Each structure stands twice: as C-alpha cells, then as structure tokens.
Amino acid sequence: MTGSGHTGTDTVDVVVIGMGVGGEHVAGRLAEAGLAVLGVEAELVGGECPYWACVPSKMMIRAGNLLAEARRVPGMAGRAEVTADFAPVAARIRDEATADWDDAAAVERFTGKGGRFLRGRARLTGPRRVEVEGRTYTARRGVVLATGSRPRVPPVPGLADVPYWTNRDAVSAKEAPPSLLVLGGGPIGAELAQAYARFGTAVTLVEAADRLLSAEEPEAAELVAGVLGREGVDVRAGARATAVRHEGGEFRLTLEGGEELTGRRLLVATGRRAALSGLGVEHLGLDPDASAVEVDGRMRAADAAWAVGDVTGHGAFTHVAMYQGELAARDILGDPGPDADYRALPRVTFTDPEVGAVGLTEEAARERGVRVRTGLARVPSSTRGWIHKAGNEGLVKLVADADRDVLVGATSAGPMGGEVLYGLAVAVHAEVPLPRLRHMMYAYPTFHRTVEQALQDLG
Ligand SMILES: Cc1cc2nc3c(=O)[nH]c(=O)nc-3n(C[C@H](O)[C@H](O)[C@H](O)COP(=O)(O)OP(=O)(O)OC[C@H]3O[C@@H](n4cnc5c(N)ncnc54)[C@H](O)[C@@H]3O)c2cc1C
Numbered sequence: 001m002t003g004s005g006h007t008g009t010d011t012v013d014v015v016v017i018g019m020g021v022g023g024e025h026v027a028g029r030l031a032e033a034g035l036a037v038l039g040v041e042a043e044l045v046g047g048e049c050p051y052w053a054c055v056p057s058k059m060m061i062r063a064g065n066l067l068a069e070a071r072r073v074p075g076m077a078g079r080a081e082v083t084a085d086f087a088p089v090a091a092r093i094r095d096e097a098t099a100d101w102d103d104a105a106a107v108e109r110f111t112g113k114g115g116r117f118l119r120g121r122a123r124l125t126g127p128r129r130v131e132v133e134g135r136t137y138t139a140r141r142g143v144v145l146a147t148g149s150r151p152r153v154p155p156v157p158g159l160a161d162v163p164y165w166t167n168r169d170a171v172s173a174k175e176a177p178p179s180l181l182v183l184g185g186g187p188i189g190a191e192l193a194q195a196y197a198r199f200g201t202a203v204t205l206v207e208a209a210d211r212l213l214s215a216e217e218p219e220a221a222e223l224v225a226g227v228l229g230r231e232g233v234d235v236r237a238g239a240r241a242t243a244v245r246h247e248g249g250e251f252r253l254t255l256e257g258g259e260e261l262t263g264r265r266l267l268v269a270t271g272r273r274a275a276l277s278g279l280g281v282e283h284l285g286l287d288p289d290a291s292a293v294e295v296d297g298r299m300r301a302a303d304a305a306w307a308v309g310d311v312t313g314h315g316a317f318t319h320v321a322m323y324q325g326e327l328a329a330r331d332i333l334g335d336p337g338p339d340a341d342y343r344a345l346p347r348v349t350f351t352d353p354e355v356g357a358v359g360l361t362e363e364a365a366r367e368r369g370v371r372v373r374t375g376l377a378r379v380p381s382s383t384r385g386w387i388h389k390a391g392n393e394g395l396v397k398l399v400a401d402a403d404r405d406v407l408v409g410a411t412s413a414g415p416m417g418g419e420v421l422y423g424l425a426v427a428v429h430a431e432v433p434l435p436r437l438r439h440m441m442y443a444y445p446t447f448h449r450t451v452e453q454a455l456q457d458l459g
C-alpha cells in the first residue's frame with residue numbers, strides 16, 4: 001500500500017471509494033470546499049476512462065478516421081496512397097494519454113486540492129467505516145461509492161479458460177492483430193471493430209441480439225452495420241456463441257448451428273456490471289448482489305452513503321459519472337440545486353458515422369405509453385450531405401410526444417453526428433415546443449439542417 005498526502009488522523013469527513021471519473025470529481029470538489037477527504041483507489045486515479053476506455057479508444061478512432069478519410073480521396077480529390085501503421089497510435093496512447101499507465105499527475109491533482117490519497121482496496125465494515133488493508137477509517141459525514149464497473153463476461157462454455165481480451169487489452173495493444181473476433185456489438189464492440197478494421201485487421205463482430213447497438217434506434221444500427229460491412233467487417237447479428245477454444249494461437253468460436261469462426265484475438269465486449277463484489281455494501285443495508293446501487297435524486301444510497309457513476313446503473317458514461325459527482329458533492333456540502341434529471345441523457349457511439357442520441361428511442365417512448373410521432377431525414381439528401389459525398393451516410397430521427405408537442409428523444413447519426421446532437425439535446429432538455437423548433441433558422445449548408453428536414457417529416 002502506498003499513500004500520498006496520507007497524514008493525520010483516521011477520522012475524516014468523507015471517504016470516497018474508487019477514484020475514477022465520478023469519485024475523483026466528488027473528492028476534488030469536497031477537498032476544495034475544505035472538507036477532510038480521503039480518496040481510496042485500488043488501481044489508477046482517473047479510473048477506466050483515461051487509461052483503458054474513452055480516451056485511448058478515441059485516439060484509436062481518430063487515427064482510424066484519418067485512414068478512412070484518406071481512402072476517400074480517389075474520385076474526390078486525386079490520388080492517395082495510405083499505409084496504415086498502428087505504432088504511432090500505440091505510442092500516443094502510451095505517452096500522451098496514459099503516461100505509460102501512470103497516475104502520478106492525477107494523484108497530485110487531488111492532493112493539490114487538499115485531499116488525502118490512499119492506494120488500496122477499500123471495504124465497508126459498517127456505516128461510516130471503511131477498511132483499507134487492515135486499517136479502519138471513520139467518515140464523519142459518510143462515504144461515497146464510486147467503484148465503477150467491470151466487463152460482464154457471458155457464460156459461453158470455454159470462455160473462462162481462454163486468454164480473451166477485454167477493453168483494457170484492446171486499447172493497450174502494441175500492434176493491430178491480423179484477425180479479431182469481437183463478441184458483443186454494443187458501443188465498445190462497434191467502435192473497436194471499426195478502428196481495428198481500418199488498420200487492416202480482419203474483424204468478425206458477433207452480436208447475440210438481432211442487431212448492433214441494440215439500445216439505439218434500429219435505423220442507426222442498420223446504418224452502422226451497413227458501413228461496417230462495406231469496410232470489410234464480417235457482422236454476424238443474431239448469432240449465438242456456444243463454445244470457445246484457443247488452439248495453436250487461434251481462437252475458435254462455435255456458433256449455434258455449428259459454424260466455427262476463427263481469430264488471432266478475441267475481444268469480449270458484452271456489457272459491464274457494477275463493481276460491488278467484496279465491497280461490503282451489506283453493512284449499509286444494501287444488496288451486494290444487486291446489479292447496481294440504487295440512488296435517489298441527490299445520489300443518496302443509504303444513510304450517510306452516496307453513490308455515483310457506473311455503479312448506479314444510470315448509464316455507463318463519463319458525463320453521467322461527472323454529473324452525478326457534482327450532485328453528490330452539492331448534497332454533501334448542503335448546497336441547494338435540482339435533483340438528477342436523466343430525461344435528456346446524451347450518448348455518442350464514436351463509429352464513423354457517429355451515432356449521437358438523446359432521451360428516449362421510439363421503442364422506449366412507446367413502452368412508456370407516450371403517444372409517439374416520429375420524423376426521419378437522411379443526411380445524403382441534405383445539401384451538405386450531398387456536397388460531402390464520400391462518407392456522408394447518416395440520418396436524423398426525432399421522437400416527439402404528440403400530446404405535449406415536444407421532443408422526448410432524438411438520434412443524429414452521420415459525420416459529426418455527436419456534435420449535431422447538441423441542438424437536439426437542448427431541445428429535449430428544455431422541452432422546446434415543436435413550433436418554436438420549426439420556426440428557427442438552420443445555417444446553410446450544415447449537417448444539422450437535416451434536423452429541419454426531420455421536423456418537416458414529423459408533420
Ligand atoms: C472501451 C470503453 C470506451 C468508453 N468510451 C466512453 C466514451 O467515449 N464516452 C463516455 O462517456 N463513456 C465511455 N465509456 C464509459 C466510461 O469509461 C465510464 O462510464 C466511466 O469510466 C465511469 O466512471 P466511474 O467513476 O463510475 O468508474 P471507473 O472509471 O470504473 O472508476 C472506478 C474506480 O474505482 C476503483 N475501485 C473499484 N473498487 C474499489 C475498491 N473497493 N477500493 C478502491 N478502489 C476501487 C477502480 O479501480 C476504478 O479506478 C467507455 C467505457 C469503455 C470500457
């Protein structure tokens with residue numbers, strides 16, 4: 001166990017367990033406000049996002065997008081010869097993103113705010129009591145659970161015995177493998193499948209549901225599957241893996257029906273589960289086997305206990321962890337403010353085309369009994385999409401509540417789909433009346449003018 005700024009008494013105001021995105025945010029805010037805060041982290045301060053998730057994956061995607069864009073030159077701007085090389089990507093992830101997976105700067109960022117840092121695995125031993133490697137700490141105001149999530153590995157026979165990759169291996173690889181099997185076609189599977197394929201890896205993407213990105217609109221999923229297919233990814237939706245073997249350096253994945261797929265690497269990207277095991281949440285009266293820690297609108301999980309981030313099950317996104325971290329900090333400090341509101345939860349899958357989405361999908365809105373109206377417009381039929389030509393696939397889909405005449409959800413897939421999303425997120429968040437959206441000016445010729453077309457389609 002190593003400590004930093006770890007001096008003084010074993011009684012503090014707040015103990016934050018897990019210093020990922022969410023925990024670091026709460027702990028930093030409380031320390032800045034003058035509270036005695038102990039931040040405990042078993043691995044690296046900053047958590048999954050900067051070292052093994054968002055940041056390195058987006059560096060891979062940026063590089064893959066450069067390759068794709070260069071490959072679009074023929075027929076548009078002359079000739080381009082592209083030789084993909086993964087080495088600069090791996091170097092950038094090692095040197096710029098993660099400092100070779102060293103969190104010294106992040107630890108200093110926290111201790112510089114006056115926080116105390118302790119490296120180790122924390123366990124609750126009672127309300128307001130936390131044990132780290134044999135030593136007990138008491139938290140006068142309470143504890144914050146911010147332990148994040150871990151990959152969910154499905155019970156496919158043989159899987160537990162083979163050296164499969166998780167996101168951590170996939171983003172810290174030194175080279176692109178010649179072939180890759182990806183199990184799971186959610187955001188992780190889709191983003192990494194495309195990035196690796198663009199570096200020359202022969203990728204097979206196996207998704208059990210009948211389509212990729214099953215949490216998003218089917219039209220967006222179909223778009224992404226089509227693009228991936230045209231880029232050479234072998235997309236197998238509705239495919240069930242029944243067995244896995246690793247022989248002679250190759251993974252062999254058997255599908256229901258007997259077909260066998262092979263690959264040099266196997267990435268398991270079949271979802272995440274809250275990291276609760278061994279944490280001792282039963283001492284707070286919480287169920288250690290629950291799929292997430294239930295929180296109220298101020299992130300309270302129990303008496304003198306708050307939870308933030310992936311562990312709450314409100315969406316495994318960095319912006320959710322930070323948003324919740326702010327709410328928890330405010331509640332602990334006794335500052336007023338609104339409760340959590342997830343109606344306009346935005347998310348972006350950084351495939352190319354990017355899939356931005358906010359609020360409810362059509363299906364989710366119907367399930368909630370909303371009287372739904374939808375509108376859809378395709379990016380290639382907008383002026384900007386037509387001008388853009390190569391790589392212009394995309395669409396905007398709007399989901400409106402016909403009774404209230406507001407948007408309750410929207411999807412913007414396409415070039416910069418995640419950026420186009422912003423206006424739609426404002427519309428859902430602020431419940432902008434549809435007539436006001438219709439009588440707005442949309443700059444010509446932008447991708448976001450597709451929103452205006454989709455509003456017309458909405459009727
Ligand atoms: C490949 C990938 C790509 C992603 N891309 C994006 C993206 O582009 N945009 C986005 O918004 N989100 C993305 N995410 C999701 C994002 O990474 C998470 O939502 C975010 O990291 C959650 O933050 P957190 O603080 O809840 O948990 P984490 O970041 O998981 O941090 C939790 C920390 O708690 C520590 N911990 C756990 N148990 C203990 C214990 N008992 N004692 C001490 N420490 C403990 C862990 O070591 C960890 O450091 C991605 C995820 C993956 C896997």
Ligand SMILES: NC(=O)c1ccc[n+]([C@@H]2O[C@H](COP(=O)([O-])OP(=O)(O)OC[C@H]3O[C@@H](n4cnc5c(N)ncnc54)[C@H](O)[C@@H]3O)[C@@H](O)[C@H]2O)c1
Pocket residue numbers: 154156183184185186187188189191206207208209212213214215239240241269270271272315316317347348349350
């Ligand atoms: N751009 C982003 O913001 C981003 C990127 C990556 C991850 N994330 C976050 O991380 C979370 C986890 O990502 P994920 O893609 O692992 O999870 P996910 O739960 O979103 O998707 C997992 C997919 O795997 C499929 N699956 C499950 N078991 C399977 C099996 N046995 N065989 C084949 N397919 C199977 C599911 O049907 C699902 O489509 C996401 O939900 C998201 O919140 C965000």
